[in-house]
Amino acid sequence: MILEPRLQCAGGMRMHDPAYLRRVRELCDANGIFLIADEIATGFGRTGTMFACEQATVAGSGGEEGCVTPDLLCLSKGLTGGFLPLAAVLATQSIYDGFLDDSRERAFLHSHSYTGNPLACAAALASLDIFASDDVLARNRVTAARMAQLAAPLATHRHVADVRQAGMVVAFELTRDGRRDAPFDPASRVGLHAYRAALGRGVLLRPLGDVLYWMPPYCIDEAQLELLASVTAEAIEETTACA
Ligand SMILES: *Cc1c(COP(=O)(O)O)cnc(C)c1O
Numbered sequence: 001m002i003l004e005p006r007l008q009c010a011g012g013m014r015m016h017d018p019a020y021l022r023r024v025r026e027l028c029d030a031n032g033i034f035l036i037a038d039e040i041a042t043g044f045g046r047t048g049t050m051f052a053c054e055q056a057t058v059a060g061s062g063g064e065e066g067c068v069t070p071d072l073l074c075l076s077k078g079l080t081g082g083f084l085p086l087a088a089v090l091a092t093q094s095i096y097d098g099f100l101d102d103s104r105e106r107a108f109l110h111s112h113s114y115t116g117n118p119l120a121c122a123a124a125l126a127s128l129d130i131f132a133s134d135d136v137l138a139r140n141r142v143t144a145a146r147m148a149q150l151a152a153p154l155a156t157h158r159h160v161a162d163v164r165q166a167g168m169v170v171a172f173e174l175t176r177d178g179r180r181d182a183p184f185d186p187a188s189r190v191g192l193h194a195y196r197a198a199l200g201r202g203v204l205l206r207p208l209g210d211v212l213y214w215m216p217p218y219c220i221d222e223a224q225l226e227l228l229a230s231v232t233a234e235a236i237e238e239t240t241a242c243a
Pocket of ligand 1: 004009038039040041042075076077086087
């Protein structure tokens with residue numbers, strides 16, 4: 001079972017409740033299925049916790065509550081703070097041991113040309129140092145709360161069907177009349193027009209279809225957040241004025 005916990009990004013910034021994740025873990029355990037969490041986008045503090053999986057709890061073997069743990073965890077993007085390409089797949093001890101062998105018959109012979117690239121690893125270590133020395137998660141929670149405030153007025157716009165948020169990600173779903181079951185005609189390229197309207201005002205939005213979203217770097221400041229919000233509102237207004 002492969003999923004993006006809490007937040008499915010490229011699929012349209014779809015979000016699910018932590019209860020869903022908990023239930024998936026329980027069903028995987030009950031049926032002997034590995035759970036693979038793709039936290040490439042959500043990992044490293046994006047959705048409010050270091051990893052999105054931590055937001056769901058599940059009973060452990062001894063009956064104690066613990067957070068959902070995948071069998072395989074995919075990481076990239078935030079691993080280096082976005083500065084250099086580096087990806088990693090973390091495995092449980094038992095999966096690791098399953099492939100640990102001197103024999104080439106059993107060992108996991110898989111790598112890439114630039115596996116363990118020293119520059120990328122140095123960038124990752126520097127980024128992890130910042131997590132250790134600064135309270136990044138606490139600061140992100142403050143920024144996320146500010147994003148919620150700035151997004152709130154857009155919720156009542158006549159063409160905004162849904163505003164949803166997971167930590168430092170806020171998505172705005174645009175539709176013909178503000179109902180989720182009344183999408184714009186895809187041929188009218190509403191998202192593309194919103195992108196152009198925002199770019200002309202100095203803000204790079206990258207809509208997924210008719211879903212506009214904010215997923216700013218953690219260092220975004222108050223003035224930049226306000227610009228992001230006002231330009232998003234203007235872009236939506238300009239794009240939907242004659243819709
Ligand atoms: C970016 C992204 C990927 C691709 O990651 P690479 O490290 O470029 O292979 C996969 N899954 C999610 C959720 C992503 O955001």
